[in-house]
Amino acid sequence: MKDSFFRSMTWLHTWVGLLTCWIIYTIFFAGTASFFRDEINLWNQPAIHNVQAQTDRVAAQRLQIIKGFDYLNQHAANSPSWRITLPEERIPYLVYGYAKPKEPEQRRSQFVNTQLNPNTMQALPPFVETKGGNFFYRLHYQLYYLDAITGRWVVCFASFFMLLAIISGVVIHKRIFKDMFSFRRNKGVRSWLDAHNLSSVLALPFHLMITYTGIITLIFMLFPYPALTTYDNGIRGFFNDVSPSNNVTNKALGSAAMLPINTILDQVYTKWPDADIRSVRVSEPNMAASTVTVLVDPGKALRDQTPRLLFSGATGELVAQSDDELTNSKALYESLNAMHTGRFATPLLRWLYVLGGIAGCVMIATGCIMWAKRIRERSKGKASFGLQLVEGLNLATIMGLPLATCSFFIANRLLSPTLSGRDDKEVTAFFLAWLVAGVIALIKRDKLQWRIMAAINALACLSVPLVNALTTNGNIVSYLMHKQWALFIFDALFLLFSILFLVQTEKLRTAENAQRKTKSKPVVKPVRSKL
Amino acid sequence: MIYLLSFSLCLFSFNCFALAKFNHFKDVFKKRPTELQHKQLLALAWISILLSLAICVETQSGYGALLFCGFMSLSVLIITIFYNLLTRLVKVFSVLNAVLITVSGLFLALN
Numbered sequence: 001m002k003d004s005f006f007r008s009m010t011w012l013h014t015w016v017g018l019l020t021c022w023i024i025y026t027i028f029f030a031g032t033a034s035f036f037r038d039e040i041n042l043w044n045q046p047a048i049h050n051v052q053a054q055t056d057r058v059a060a061q062r063l064q065i066i067k068g069f070d071y072l073n074q075h076a077a078n079s080p081s082w083r084i085t086l087p088e089e090r091i092p093y094l095v096y097g098y099a100k101p102k103e104p105e106q107r108r109s110q111f112v113n114t115q116l117n118p119n120t121m122q123a124l125p126p127f128v129e130t131k132g133g134n135f136f137y138r139l140h141y142q143l144y145y146l147d148a149i150t151g152r153w154v155v156c157f158a159s160f161f162m163l164l165a166i167i168s169g170v171v172i173h174k175r176i177f178k179d180m181f182s183f184r185r186n187k188g189v190r191s192w193l194d195a196h197n198l199s200s201v202l203a204l205p206f207h208l209m210i211t212y213t214g215i216i217t218l219i220f221m222l223f224p225y226p227a228l229t230t231y232d233n234g235i236r237g238f239f240n241d242v243s244p245s246n247n248v249t250n251k252a253l254g255s256a257a258m259l260p261i262n263t264i265l266d267q268v269y270t271k272w273p274d275a276d277i278r279s280v281r282v283s284e285p286n287m288a289a290s291t292v293t294v295l296v297d298p299g300k301a302l303r304d305q306t307p308r309l310l311f312s313g314a315t316g317e318l319v320a321q322s323d324d325e326l327t328n329s330k331a332l333y334e335s336l337n338a339m340h341t342g343r344f345a346t347p348l349l350r351w352l353y354v355l356g357g358i359a360g361c362v363m364i365a366t367g368c369i370m371w372a373k374r375i376r377e378r379s380k381g382k383a384s385f386g387l388q389l390v391e392g393l394n395l396a397t398i399m400g401l402p403l404a405t406c407s408f409f410i411a412n413r414l415l416s417p418t419l420s421g422r423d424d425k426e427v428t429a430f431f432l433a434w435l436v437a438g439v440i441a442l443i444k445r446d447k448l449q450w451r452i453m454a455a456i457n458a459l460a461c462l463s464v465p466l467v468n469a470l471t472t473n474g475n476i477v478s479y480l481m482h483k484q485w486a487l488f489i490f491d492a493l494f495l496l497f498s499i500l501f502l503v504q505t506e507k508l509r510t511a512e513n514a515q516r517k518t519k520s521k522p523v524v525k526p527v528r529s530k531l
Numbered sequence: 532m533i534y535l536l537s538f539s540l541c542l543f544s545f546n547c548f549a550l551a552k553f554n555h556f557k558d559v560f561k562k563r564p565t566e567l568q569h570k571q572l573l574a575l576a577w578i579s580i581l582l583s584l585a586i587c588v589e590t591q592s593g594y595g596a597l598l599f600c601g602f603m604s605l606s607v608l609i610i611t612i613f614y615n616l617l618t619r620l621v622k623v624f625s626v627l628n629a630v631l632i633t634v635s636g637l638f639l640a641l642n
Contacts, residue, residue, distance in 0.1 A: 205604075206604060353597075355608070
């Protein structure tokens with residue numbers, strides 16, 4: 001401990017921040033991208049680019065479900081389960097899917113999906129294998145190439161460190177509220193500190209909320225002890241207890257024809273007349289033990305789990321349902337989860353989440369750059385191994401992640417649609433590009449390397465919409481003409497980032513020239529008077 | 532329109548908070564604010580930020596508070612850009628902000 005509270009907090013802020021800043025940056029970066037998970041999925045699947053959003057989406061749901069049951073009865077009457085996923089505002093297509101019988105070594109059944117255009121009810125061209133937005137989502141909370149549980153523990157610890165860094169940061173940066181609207185340009189480390197303070201304070205409620213709720217999303221992994229001591233089968237027993245619809249096992253034997261789905265839908269619409277149905281899941285279809293689960297949109301309610309009704313498929317009897325009124329503890333847990341994921345947020349709120357996420361990335365990046373700059377100033381040219389490591393990781397992470405992301409999207413367009421394991425190869429492209437950034441950072445970490453990386457990033461960002469235009473039927477102009485806003489904004493964002501990286505390249509070039517001039521200027525020694 | 536009203540109120544609030552600071556007031560009006568002006572600006576800022584919060588929570592229920600946090604972030608960003616890079620446009624910006632509040636408020640009141 002240091003000799004005063006303020007110095008202790010400064011020490012804490014520096015070290016908890018520095019130790020985890022690169023991993024936290026990755027988590028924030030991937031999390032920010034995940035807010036647009038559905039839009040990334042859309043961009044990554046050219047087959048659905050021209051599917052128009054339905055104007056009467058909710059009204060058409062009943063017919064889509066009935067047709068789905070007919071289709072699945074025809075094609076997979078003996079399948080262990082069926083799934084009908086209805087179009088949503090951000091997911092424009094309809095899916096009829098059925099599970100293949102599980103192989104002995106398989107943990108989960110493999111699904112065979114048929115994607116349809118909901119406007120024409122015609123099957124869409126085959127989908128390409130891609131992880132899409134789900135890759136960033138998984139990277140955000142369990143990293144990659146790590147066992148899922150280990151990855152989650154790493155993310156949890158990093159989040160704890162982040163929370164400590166935020167709280168200690170508010171204590172040590174005493175003037176963050178006084179200097180709230182101030183940013184002093186071209187003042188060296190002072191400017192970096194201003195940028196760090198500004199990005200922290202402008203989204204401080206968001207930073208606190210997203211970090212705290214992030215820990216809460218994994219709370220049952222972090223703190224399972226109450227459930228472990230109360231339930232014989234631990235966490236599973238606890239979840240079955242709080243969500244009765246998870247635990248329904250219909251013990252009826254033999255086969256039985258499915259009740260017409262209309263009978264079940266009538267019950268759903270009686271309970272929720274304006275129900276916006278998300279999906280219908282059937283287990284053991286055409287058996288006496290079959291169950292039909294209907295999941296509906298929770299609307300503006302701040303809850304993470306979709307409300308659901310569970311019926312017997314053979315008799316139509318309501319077997320279980322999610323709680324209409326949540327208990328206080330459940331409501332708290334659900335709302336904290338929903339706040340973190342923003343799953344049911346409106347487009348405006350989603351953009352504001354993204355703004356908060358970008359502010360978080362800037363806060364972390366400026367923090368670790370500032371530390372390196374301060375230490376370099378103090379070391380007067382002699383860089384220790386620690387400083388070189390920090391500078392290298394700064395360059396590799398801050399500039400490497402945008403390059404890796406571009407590579408992921410470029411690979412999505414350039415890899416052959418028929419290539420097996422195509423989705424894994426996209427991920428390999430992501431990490432290979434990141435590795436390249438790491439190698440550049442390993443060689444040297446001067447302004448020149450930052451400039452090279454900025455130029456490469458500018459080119460990579462520009463390539464994403466260009467490669468898209470060359471390999472698909474659409475481009476940024478056609479998206480604008482046909483009001484395909486998600487695709488247009490996606491391409492436009494990459495163009496914007498390309499411009500920003502170009503500006504950065506130019507700024508770094510100017511700074512480098514200025515530095516070179518200062519170095520080459522002869523030092524004029526003062527002439528001592530002989531008088 | 533309700534989004535516009537709550538956002539412009541939030542923006543107005545942070546504009547007042549910024550003007551209540553002596554250095555920013557001096558940058559815009561070339562003189563220091565009087566003690567009374569300082570207090571009035573702070574009062575206006577608090578009233579409009581609370582109004583913005585109330586509108587967000589009332590109209591957006593569960594997600595209202597989150598929306599309000601997002602509006603605050605966006606407002607601080609815009610105000611910082613204006614006060615540091617476009618200081619000479621702050622007066623025009625403030626007038627536009629007031630017009631936005633009036634128009635969106637009137638629209639909602641009349642419909």
